[in-house]
Amino acid sequence: QQKTLYVAGYGGSFEKTIRDEVIPGFEQSNGVKVEYVAGNSTDTLAKLQAQKGNQQIDVAIVDDGPMYQAIQLGFCGKIEGLPADLYEAARFKDDRAVGIGLVATGLMYNTKVFAEKGWAPPTSWNDLKDPKYQKQIVIPPINNTYGLHTLLMLARMNGGSEANVDTGFKIIKTDINSNVLAYEPSPGKMTELFQSGQAVLAVWGTGRVQSFANTGFPVDFVYPKEGAATLLTSACPITKPNASPLASAFIKMLLEPKTQLVLLKDYGYGPVLKSVVVPPELGKMAPIGERAAKLYTPDWVIINDKREEWTKRWNREVER
Amino acid sequence: MAATADTRDGRAPWALTAPALMLFVGVLVIPLAMTVMLSFHDWGQYKGIEPVFILKNWREIATDPYYAEMFWRTFRIALLTTLITAMFGAPEAYILNRMSGRWKSFFLLVILGPLLISVVARTLGWALLFGGNNGLVNKLLMSLGLIGSPLPFMFTETGMVIALAHVMMPFMVLSVWTALQRLDPQIENAALSLGAGSFTIIRRIVLPQIMPGVLSGAIIVFSLSASAFATPAIIGGRRLKVAATLAYDEFLNTLDWPLGAAVAVLLLVALVLIVVGSNALIERRYAEVFR
Amino acid sequence: MSFLELDRVAKQFGPQTVVDDFSLTVGKGEFVSFLGPSGCGKTTTLQMIAGFLDPSRGAIRLEGRDLTAMQPAKRGLGVVFQSYALFPHMTAAENVAFGLEMRRVPRAECRERVRAALEMVGLAGYEERYPRRMSGGQQQRVALARALVIRPSVLLLDEPLSNLDAKLREDMQIELRQIQRNLGTTTILVTHDQNEAMSLSDRIVVMNQGCIEQIGTPQETYERPASAFVSQFLGKTNDLAATIDLSATPRRLAAGSWSVPAPAGIAGPVTVSIRPERIGFGDAGIAAKIVTRIFQGNHWLFQCESECGPVIVIRQNDGQPQPAEGEAVRLAWRPEDMSLRGAGGVA
């Protein structure tokens, strides 16, 4: 009897990549059927919670924020034998999950509109305050890692820290809020707002901007001079009775250099392995090499502690 | 007059509703009961859902004016949407019903059109028409000099109501149309001969008779609008949350299901009260039509 | 003066012509009835006059103005529909009040007139009843009250009394006649009841298959029918086969053992028409046997088998003993009571 391995992950081109490049090989070498359960991070997490104690999913691929929640809620098992040349930033506590791709949070802007209007490309997080962008900025909300990063960066630039984000809230509320068209977490919606010309500037990640630019739409990514934050796409094996050892095997396959390069090419993910050599034509936006080294990695231990409170505050103060 | 004799009436309605009741008890009541239970559970960032019985969530909803604001907006939008669909949908159904056979079915289908394409694509259409400076309608109106700056549509309550009314319209039109099928055209002629104008005929003669249809449409539209998620989320955005988007947020982003469940249960209870109340009110007001 | 004028009106439903070449002039205050077999186009014509159906051809003029140019609501019509067409969601009183409200009659007057109208049709006490909870005849009376209460200048009545018993029907007929006289209401009545048509109308329009067969006063149409159809349709008629015997001098009209001097101008086989109420039982006349004898209250109806074929006879129920079924009788009538038709037409 053939076993089935359920892998939950993003839909869209990510799904296509995994289906085309990873799954066939894996099925062949392990004699197993892989079912891909597509869904965005929150959907996957909700499914994990709903099926708690009776999990169907074996491997979950989600953003780092939700991954921390998943770990906290005890959904993730331990991965044995992770490669040694993993960037430190891609590691999770106790190896309960692992980053499979590196993304930087920065600014995206519409190059065509900027050129037409004679605006200089943005360079700083402070550009979000510029009144000329009135109702033309999109920032993902706080329950999305990009939004959280925005808050953190603004706080840090103004003397705050993970432990104290008051200044961040204050700036968003007073200086930025009026410029924001929408706090939009959905990538599809984000691209639509750009394509319909309603938004020209946004906070987003390199992976997303790369694939958006790949469609031919005139956008570019900016690493703000104050620094960009790291976001990890991560994977973990799900704890369940008689968990399949193949779950870890599947995750490790995602970390193989060949897969890492595919993810970089198709999806703009910076590799998480130091040893991966990036061909120059692939690395225009992604955080690799020096850019990767300069990234700021937030302290999730502190953040997780405060996140519930920040969310409430964000909902009531910013999005109102 | 009952077709079957009065004595046999006792069992007949139960026999007829039994299959549906069994279905509902089997697969809806239990999940709903589980959801109600859920709303009394505790939740924490680290511990997840704790199956204890506390009133924390309900207390929070009751005391934090944030929730009142969301619910107030939800019902305001649902009511406006219902009024708009009734105001435009009922006359349209009436006009449709007076068209000749082929046109009638053609336009009926045209009106069903919005439902055939997914919310995502549909709201995309709205964005292209009204979104920002590049929206077609806005461009047109601005080039005609009718408006100075683009009409705000996306991320406004007006936009939400219009987009909701657009999707909900078929529900109203079809419900009213169904009721119109039963009308005897001679009755309108009778009113005409007594000196009633078109408007009076519609108001005094047609409307009361199609009240079951309008009521059905209104109930569907009101309930759907108040519990709609996609349209408010896409058109309204996160800054104009309604009960459903609030519940969505708690369920999917925060993972605080007990709180989300409390919001949903409250919405359900409020809607049931409103719908059953207005249903009874209208059935009583137009008692003779409903028998 | 021609108040209402129908000028070669025709109506088609699809390929079928249902009313054809219908021309009629109705004077102000006149009472005209449409009589004709079921399906002959009476309702259709009435609906065209009311403006609910558009004529396929021809014109309808009210006081000289084309009807189609007038708003139906402005025509001042009172209509009673064959199917009543009551407003099901209104009580009897509300139904009747509707037309008054449309005319902005003051509340108090309105209430009083509704009361009076319902009382007139014998429905006092039924004000609050909904149509669905009334009997057929009660609904019909509400429909009548609703049309009359607005004192229309033209009344169009489509079988308005078909579900009423004889007594009530007569009361209503008297009511109708009075209203029509007092208010000068021009009235068009569609009815299948000849007595009703005859006792109420100034003129009767006899229709057949969408066409007018005859227009005339009740007595004209009954006593001098313009066609065989009219004579058969109005009342009963016996048609007997007879021959005019040219060999005899003077010429004689003979049927069986019966014969009378023949009128001039016709010869050969003829049809003798004679109304059943003009036939008497006597000692002379054609021989017949009574097949059935039907009691009809104020008269008796006899179906006889005579030597010239079946004959029906009507005799007033004057309390005298009547011939029994199976009895042999002789049937006789006055020569002036019969009419003769040759191969083709009326003599």
Add this chain to the structure above:
Amino acid sequence: MSFLELDRVAKQFGPQTVVDDFSLTVGKGEFVSFLGPSGCGKTTTLQMIAGFLDPSRGAIRLEGRDLTAMQPAKRGLGVVFQSYALFPHMTAAENVAFGLEMRRVPRAECRERVRAALEMVGLAGYEERYPRRMSGGQQQRVALARALVIRPSVLLLDEPLSNLDAKLREDMQIELRQIQRNLGTTTILVTHDQNEAMSLSDRIVVMNQGCIEQIGTPQETYERPASAFVSQFLGKTNDLAATIDLSATPRRLAAGSWSVPAPAGIAGPVTVSIRPERIGFGDAGIAAKIVTRIFQGNHWLFQCESECGPVIVIRQNDGQPQPAEGEAVRLAWRPEDMSLRGAGGVA
């Protein structure tokens, strides 16, 4: 043999008693008519017999078995509804065929019987017509054909001919009578038309306000009415105020200038009832003046103002000259044609 039995049946709608204490036994093959003023409960009673309404009290038995225990579909009834109740989504032929299909009549036979039934009601050629496209009378005839085609053992007819013209109506009456005779169908007819009731029925049930006033043969009910109501309701009656003069010997019954020897056993003021068709114009009798003269085809109706009050007179249209309006006449009748009522009842 009692085939159908109603035993003290009553029906209430809410607080209102619409039929009360209704007892009737109908034999197999009998033809019974319900006659009564509009709203007296005829339809309600019929619907109870059909099993569409449950009696509030009392029992209905068919061949000794309680009706409520039988499925309505199993009772073998043919029903014509006052409102026709045709299936709007079926053509005329489909409407008529429905009952046959329910009885699994073979296709070919079914087609033939439908054709015959429609032809019988004069609707050959209307097979494919939908009810909404037919005239009122045509619809009614489809309803009749639909009920007859299944050759039911009990026929319940609620004003089945109310929208037909006299001619067609008579044809249908003959048809009905024949079917009833040939098949032995027990028939109950609700009608407002007395002639119809009288010419068709074995017995007539006269109802008033939910109660039975009289049950009897047509002639019984007409000639020997059990109550003032019956005598007024069936046909027309003149009620004249008169007095019995005890001072004269022999005692005389007098009204105005007219007087006849009085019967025994009654005294003082009385009411004289006399049918209008029993009154003749003569040289003697009470003095009167003709107010209106109404032509009614086979007879004339005279409304007279006599010295004893208004009197109506019916005279057969025998072709003789009739008194004109305004003419002074004398009215006479045979003593045996009148009936006398004292203060209270029938003498």
Add this chain to the structure above:
Amino acid sequence: MRTNGPLALIFHTIFVVAMLAPIVVVCLVAFTPEGYLSLPTTSFSLRWFRKIASYPEFVHAFWVSLGLGALSSLVALLFAVPAALAIARYSFRGRDAIAALFLSPLMIPHVVLGIAFLRFFTAIGMGGSFTGLLVAHVVVVFPFALRLTLAAATGMDRSVEMAAVSLGAGGWTLFRRVTLPLILPGVISGWALAFIQSFDDLTMTVFLATPGTETLPVRMFLYIQDNIDPLVTSVSASVIAITMTALILLDRFYGLDRVLAGKSDPGR
């Protein structure tokens, strides 16, 4: 018969234009030659329609949606029609409560329903099955079938049914031959709305769909995870085109007005 006046026709035109405008825009975008959402200005292109072919899962998802919609709305009708008749005709104790229960799926946000069903089905071991998805859809579309049937059944002329009973029709035959044709406009409308509602549902189905049973909206939703592009519009346009073709064929071979207005005489 009275026809529509000019005012009514103007109203109708505006109404139809407003209903269609967003859809027409979407269909136009489907013909863009560009890689992103834009109205084609100079040239039309079918590239986004061709692209559908390279996503067989869209086609598969379309069939799943079609099957699920047809099946669930049909099953819902089987339950809803008798219930609607009972509610329309009888006043019995608990009638209002039952009616409210039957309508409740309309009143709960679908996210909540989705998660409630997911928990429930997982608990009873039906998690991830097509049956589970089907049952959930039946429940969710049930109110439409119920309400529209109800609108048709209230105030129906009962004497017609009595006539059928008197002619020997009972139970099922009475329903099939008489009652159903009379309420058919409501039943068909109810079916149409139920079908569309099932066909269109995303928020609940996301939780219940498993690989292989993903519906078209779920597929499209997943597709726009990273990027929205004109493929969404070309898929929508194709759905519309398929629907219209099906309806035109139906009209040709059966007659739409017969379906929508019931079989009774169309012209009145």
